[in-house]
Amino acid sequence: MIQTFPKGGIHPAEDKFAAGIPIRVLPLPKTVNIPVSQHIGAPSEPLVAKGDKVKTGQLIAKSNGFVSTNIHSSVTGTVTKVDKMMDSSGYKRMAISIDAEEDQWEEGIDTSKTLNRKISATGDEIIRKILDAGIVGLGGATFPSHIKLSVPRGKKAEVLIINGVECEPCLTSDHRLMLEKGEELMVGIQLLMKALNVKRALIGIENNKPDAIRHLSSLASDYEGTEVKTLQIKYPQGAEKQLVKALIKREVPSGKLPIDVGTVVHNIGTAFAVYEAVQKNKPLIERVITVTGKKIESPSNFMVRIGTLVSDLVEAAGGLPDDTGKIINGGPMMGKALKTADVPVTKGTSGILIVPSDESRRKPVLNCVRCAKCVSICPMGLEPYLLQAATEFKKWDLVENERALDCMECGSCSYICPSGRPLLDYIRLGKSTVSKIIRSRKQ
Amino acid sequence: MSDIVINSIITVSAMGTAAAVILFLVARKFNVVEDPRIDQVEEELPAANCGGCGLPGCRAFAEALVRADDISDLKCPVSSSEAMSRIAVILGKEIAEQDPLVAVVRCAGTPDQRSKTSIYDGALSCTIESSLYTGESDCPYGCLGLGECVEVCRFDAIFMNPETMLPEVIDDLCTACNACVVACPRDIIELRKKNKKDRKIFVACINQEKGGVARKSCKVACIGCGKCLKACKFEAITLENNLAYIDPVKCRLCRKCPPECPTNAIPEINFPERKAAAEAS
Numbered sequence: 001m002i003q004t005f006p007k008g009g010i011h012p013a014e015d016k017f018a019a020g021i022p023i024r025v026l027p028l029p030k031t032v033n034i035p036v037s038q039h040i041g042a043p044s045e046p047l048v049a050k051g052d053k054v055k056t057g058q059l060i061a062k063s064n065g066f067v068s069t070n071i072h073s074s075v076t077g078t079v080t081k082v083d084k085m086m087d088s089s090g091y092k093r094m095a096i097s098i099d100a101e102e103d104q105w106e107e108g109i110d111t112s113k114t115l116n117r118k119i120s121a122t123g124d125e126i127i128r129k130i131l132d133a134g135i136v137g138l139g140g141a142t143f144p145s146h147i148k149l150s151v152p153r154g155k156k157a158e159v160l161i162i163n164g165v166e167c168e169p170c171l172t173s174d175h176r177l178m179l180e181k182g183e184e185l186m187v188g189i190q191l192l193m194k195a196l197n198v199k200r201a202l203i204g205i206e207n208n209k210p211d212a213i214r215h216l217s218s219l220a221s222d223y224e225g226t227e228v229k230t231l232q233i234k235y236p237q238g239a240e241k242q243l244v245k246a247l248i249k250r251e252v253p254s255g256k257l258p259i260d261v262g263t264v265v266h267n268i269g270t271a272f273a274v275y276e277a278v279q280k281n282k283p284l285i286e287r288v289i290t291v292t293g294k295k296i297e298s299p300s301n302f303m304v305r306i307g308t309l310v311s312d313l314v315e316a317a318g319g320l321p322d323d324t325g326k327i328i329n330g331g332p333m334m335g336k337a338l339k340t341a342d343v344p345v346t347k348g349t350s351g352i353l354i355v356p357s358d359e360s361r362r363k364p365v366l367n368c369v370r371c372a373k374c375v376s377i378c379p380m381g382l383e384p385y386l387l388q389a390a391t392e393f394k395k396w397d398l399v400e401n402e403r404a405l406d407c408m409e410c411g412s413c414s415y416i417c418p419s420g421r422p423l424l425d426y427i428r429l430g431k432s433t434v435s436k437i438i439r440s441r442k443q
Numbered sequence: 444m445s446d447i448v449i450n451s452i453i454t455v456s457a458m459g460t461a462a463a464v465i466l467f468l469v470a471r472k473f474n475v476v477e478d479p480r481i482d483q484v485e486e487e488l489p490a491a492n493c494g495g496c497g498l499p500g501c502r503a504f505a506e507a508l509v510r511a512d513d514i515s516d517l518k519c520p521v522s523s524s525e526a527m528s529r530i531a532v533i534l535g536k537e538i539a540e541q542d543p544l545v546a547v548v549r550c551a552g553t554p555d556q557r558s559k560t561s562i563y564d565g566a567l568s569c570t571i572e573s574s575l576y577t578g579e580s581d582c583p584y585g586c587l588g589l590g591e592c593v594e595v596c597r598f599d600a601i602f603m604n605p606e607t608m609l610p611e612v613i614d615d616l617c618t619a620c621n622a623c624v625v626a627c628p629r630d631i632i633e634l635r636k637k638n639k640k641d642r643k644i645f646v647a648c649i650n651q652e653k654g655g656v657a658r659k660s661c662k663v664a665c666i667g668c669g670k671c672l673k674a675c676k677f678e679a680i681t682l683e684n685n686l687a688y689i690d691p692v693k694c695r696l697c698r699k700c701p702p703e704c705p706t707n708a709i710p711e712i713n714f715p716e717r718k719a720a721a722e723a724s
Contacts, residue, residue, distance in 0.1 A: 090577030339561055339576055362564045392568075425566035429574065 002207060004232035005242040008379040010412045012235055012333065014208060018172045018292045018299035023180055025303045026316055028100055032075050032307030033085050034060065035095040038346040039136040040143045041067030046096055052079045057106035057283050060096055063131065069144040070134035074285035074305035075100035088329045088346075090339040098307070109282050115183050116279040119190060126195040126278050133277035134284045134347075138269030139163060139238065140330065142348035145274070148264055149195045158262040160193050160201040161247055162271055164216070165231060165238035167206060168331030171351040173288040174268040176301045178205070178212040181272055182219050188275030189226060192266055200225045202247050206233045235333060236410035240265045242379050254406050269350075289313065289345060293354030295321040304345055311341035313352055325360025328353040333411045363420030374413035374423060380406045384413035384423045391430035396437055399430040407431060480533055481505050487530050488522060493597050495520040495620030508534060515539040521618040543637040544619035546601065546612045550586040550631045551647040551710065553607040557582055557661040573628040581660035584650045586610065586631055592623035614641040635691040642696055643712040644689060646671075651684040658706065665708040671700035 037043035044061035054060060054073040061071040077100040084092035105111055121129065131146040151157050166174040178185065189201050203220070205213050207230050220226040229247055231237055241252045243265060250261040258265050266274075269287060276282040285306055292299040297318025304313060310327065314320050320327075320341070328335040329343075331351055345352075374384040382403060390398040404427060413423040484505040492500040496519050498507055508514050514536050519527065524541065531538035557580040563572055569591040577583040588608040593601050600616035601623055603609070610623075614637070624632045631649060646665050650657040654666035667685030679693035680700065689700070689709075698717075701709040 089575065090581075091583055336575070337561075361562075422566035422571075425568070425571045425575075429566075429568065429571050432574070 002230050002232045003246050004234050005237060005245040005379065007381055008377045008412065009234040009236065009242075010377050010416055011233065012169050012415060014233075015170050015292075015294070015332075016172050016175070016208070017170070017294075018290050018301050019175055019209075021172075021176075021298075021300055023176050023288055023301045023303055024316075026305070026308065026313065028075060028103055029305060029308040029312050031080070031097065031099050031309075032305060033095045033097045033309070033344040034071060034074065034307035035085075035087055035093055035344065035346055036061045036071060037093060038071065038142060038306070038348060039069050040141065041065065041069070043094060044068060044071045046082050046094070048073075048079045048082065048096060050079055050082060053077070054079060054098060055104050055106045057109050057285060059283075063134075067144060067147060069136055069146070070132060070283070071096075072134055072283040072285050073098060074307050076104040077101040086340070086343055088336065088338055088343045095344070110280040111282070112280075115187070117183075117187055119187070119194060119279075121191070121194075121278055123195045123197060126191050126274075129278050129281075130195075130274060133273070133282070135270060135273045135277055136284070136347050137267055138273060138287060138347065138350070139267035140334065140348050140350055142346075145266065145270055148259075148266070149192070151196065151259060151264075155259050156262060157196045157198050157259060157264050158200070159248060160189070160196055160198050161243060161258070161263050161265040162189055162192075162201060162203040162268060163238055163240075163243055163265055164203050164205040164209075164212065164268045165243060166209070166268075167233075167235045167238040168333055168335075168350075169235075170292050170353050171290050171331045172292070173290045173301055173350050175209050175212055177268055177272055177288055178209070178216055182215050184275045185216070185268060185271050186219050186223055186226065187279060188271035188273075190223060191274050191278050192264075192271060193225070196264055201227070203228045204231050204237075204243055204247050205229070206231045206237060208233050236379055236408070236412065239379065239408050239410060241408070254403060284347060287347065287349070289349055290351035291317040291354075292351065293321070293356070294359075295323055295356045296354050297321070306347055307344045309342055309344055310338060310352055313345065314341055314354065321354060321356070323356045323358075324354055325357030326355040328355060333415065334409065362422075365421055366419035368421060369419055371418060373416045373418065377412045377416050379410065379412065380408065382407055384427060385421075387430055388421065388423045388426040391426040391433075396430075396433055400434045400437070404430045404434055478509050480509050483533050484508050484530050487526050487533070488519060489526075489618075491521050491597060491618070491620075493521060493618070493620040493622065495618065495622065512536075520544065520620045544634040545614050545617050545637045545641070546619060546623055546632050547635045547643065547645055548586070548610050548612060548632055549645065549647050549649050550584075550609060551663045551708065552580065552582060552585045552661045553609065556663045557585060569626075570628045582650055582657075582664065584629060584631075584648075584652075585661060586629070591626045591628070592632060595622045595626040597622065638696060641713045644694060644696055644698065644701060644709060645691070646687050646689055646708055647710050648708045649686060651686050653685050657685065663706050663708050665704075666706055668705060670703040670705065671709060674699045674703045 042065035045064040046061045048060045056076045058073045060073045063070050077098050080099050081097040085095040087093045127146050127149050135145045136142040193201050217228040220228050244258050252258055252261055273284050286303055289304045290301050291313050300317045327338045329338050368385050387402055387404050407427050411424050488501040490501050496504045498504045527538055559579045560581050561579055563579050567589050569587045569589045572587050578587045586609050590603045592610050598616050598618055600613050601610050604611045619634050648665040650664045657664035657666050665686050669682050671687050672680045672682055677693050677695050679690045681688050701711045
């Protein structure tokens with residue numbers, strides 16, 4: 001039976017041009033800029049200084065606080081700078097710049113391609129290794145994975161959910177990973193199940209990826225408790241709460257996490273990274289990134305070292321087309337436009353999208369016509385038009401009471417609005433202001 | 444017939460008396476004694492309710508003035524010093540002399556000086572644009588030009604100049620209520636001492652990048668060269684994070700620093716024309 005979440009949702013054009021193109025390993029970049037804050041939480045603390053020699057996979061910044069994680073060098077070479085460098089927003093943030101010379105891996109890392117099915121680590125060891133390897137949620141939220149796996153006392157995980165939805169248009173990196181690294185993924189899922197101490201895992205995949213569903217279903221039959229579920233195509237099904245609702249019919253209450261209803265959600269990319277970290281001892285230094293766009297010469301899926309510049313990636317996909325309006329870091333729905341292509345990709349980059357100029361501008365903003373389309377498609381059951389107006393007129397108590405903090409910024413409201421109103425822009429501002437107010441109230 | 448009349452009169456009078464007693468007791472019980480000076484002080488306040496004092500409205504400020512023993516910390520940016528001294532007389536308290544202040548926009552990056560490198564077509568709010576990225580120019584410190592400061596001004600003292608795309612303060616209307624300073628997400632606006640004839644000398648830039656980077660993003664950026672520092676005889680200028688700052692209290696408006704600045708980042712406003720320049724022209 002094809003499942004989905006009941007409330008709201010939209011159907012943007014899929015445009016998955018790179019779905020049939022196998023993952024290519026991007027040649028080693030000449031230089032990488034590795035930001036020390038690639039995850040949600042405290043920035044990591046740099047351990048290297050200018051002039052230091054580092055090897056691929058060497059720890060260069062360590063976890064700094066509970067919600068934080070480790071960062072490793074993705075190349076072998078010399079550290080040229082530990083300073084503030086431009087990140088994808090154009091602002092300068094702390095980063096480590098390394099000139100790559102060769103590719104010599106840190107000792108103890110298994111770089112062979114052989115599949116290692118035998119799980120010897122205990123649950124705690126798995127969680128420890130995930131922290132050591134610096135794994136974060138690779139779906140885009142970049143929340144440190146080891147925290148999600150450490151179930152708080154008094155709560156119990158019953159089922160593991162693996163997110164293979166990839167509902168964001170254009171992106172195909174998870175799709176390719178499922179097709180090409182299916183066996184490794186399955187072992188990764190077993191590791192996550194062991195760490196969580198659950199007997200059941202559900203892999204949710206939308207039915208626009210029938211090949212991935214077939215492939216993983218046949219593999220899953222060899223593993224006890226693992227099951228592939230087909231989901232109806234609907235955005236934003238890849239959002240945690242929507243996926244939980246679609247797969248196990250439980251609603252995560254406002255302000256709570258999936259663990260409160262007995263489940264933990266991890267992305268396909270994360271499961272693969274967990275396999276590599278635990279079975280191969282390999283830290284998270286590379287990930288699959290889709291480079292796509294309507295006018296780009298060859299849409300591709302690359303295995304990219306973290307810290308590679310976006311311009312290198314675009315070059316490898318045939319270069320920037322003449323008619324380029326926007327370069328987006330991420331997908332068309334949730335991604336952010338880049339100011340320049342000379343910024344590094346991070347652990348959370350799932351795709352680079354090149355938008356032609358005729359599609360890159362927003363519609364002119366008109367008045368709200370009270371059509372309530374935003375209300376009917378909001379997957380969280382919010383009233384975006386109201387949140388927008390309340391934020392614009394600084395009615396922060398109304399913003400808070402209308403549950404702005406439940407908004408996950410999927411952008412469906414801005415997408416559907418016939419008047420082209422910047423709903424999400426305002427709701428984001430409302431969210432950040434309200435959370436500031438709540439924090440000051442606690443003090 | 445007369446019975447009915449008499450009974451009605453007696454009943455109504457009894458009810459009236461009972462109600463009067465109750466009202467009297469309730470009024471005694473819930474009587475709020477209010478200092479009559481609060482009203483007097485409020486009369487003197489500007490009734491702008493701008494919140495510049497940090498309290499919700501002029502009434503609250505009047506109450507605070509009456510309540511406090513030492514009122515030197517309480518300042519109304521809108522009131523003139525005469526009004527404040529009248530209030531001090533009413534309350535019989537000492538009041539500190541305060542210099543009048545005026546808001547100053549510390550960015551001079553007009554479109555000619557600071558070229559656009561991207562197009563922003565999101566929500567028309569400086570705070571939102573600032574949270575998304577560095578803005579249309581390459582300067583991550585400069586004015587975004589969407590006029591959030593204009594929106595919050597209660598005195599119509601600030602407006603967007605359509606030519607420079609920068610906000611401009613009308614000194615006579617500005618009350619230094621601080622609203623625009625708080626509203627600007629980039630902290631570009633500063634309250635500075637009001638000088639005679641509204642003369643002003645200040646560093647119209649807050650870019651903390653190193654010289655080359657700052658210059659590349661904007662032609663009139665402060666590059667932190669320190670030339671103004673050497674020119675100043677009153678030690679009014681400090682240089683921190685590649686950025687010069689002129690202390691408004693120490694500055695004597697001697698006009699030595701503006702010509703020194705290689706990027707013209709120090710404007711001199713409302714001064715008579717310089718003699719040398721006047722002769723040359």
